[in-house]
Amino acid sequence: MKWAKKKWEEAIDKGSIKESHEIVDFGLSLQAKHYFEAANVLKANNINNFPYYMMLPLSIECYLKSIRTTTYWRGSRGIGVMHEKGHDLSQLFTTLSEKYPQDASYLSKQY
Numbered sequence: 001m002k003w004a005k006k007k008w009e010e011a012i013d014k015g016s017i018k019e020s021h022e023i024v025d026f027g028l029s030l031q032a033k034h035y036f037e038a039a040n041v042l043k044a045n046n047i048n049n050f051p052y053y054m055m056l057p058l059s060i061e062c063y064l065k066s067i068r069t070t071t072y073w074r075g076s077r078g079i080g081v082m083h084e085k086g087h088d089l090s091q092l093f094t095t096l097s098e099k100y101p102q103d104a105s106y107l108s109k110q111y
Helices: 005-014 026-044 050-065 089-099 101-110
Strands: 018-024 067-074 077-082
Touching: 005 018, 005 067, 005 077, 026 050, 050 067, 050 089, 067 089, 089 101
Parallel strands: none
Antiparallel strands: 018 067, 067 077
16 A cells, blocks of 8 residues: 555554654665666676666665665554655665765765
């Protein structure tokens, strides 16, 4: 179920769900890893064209969106994740840099 942030906030106010703030959402991070692994399989099979080049930015996008998320819970079950929106990788990184400069600095140094 896709909910807008306002709907999440209303449900929290009513007490029907709880939220937690995560440094990394492992579900999105795992999805990023899978896209990257798919790109590597394509490259290993000499498929260095469009499918290969689509998997790489999808991996980066999911990874950037996995950082500093809000997870919504109903009991012990995760029912949604709020992450940065959009598909522009540069904008996603810029937003991350502005909101969480230490995280961006760490990523820049590592990668």
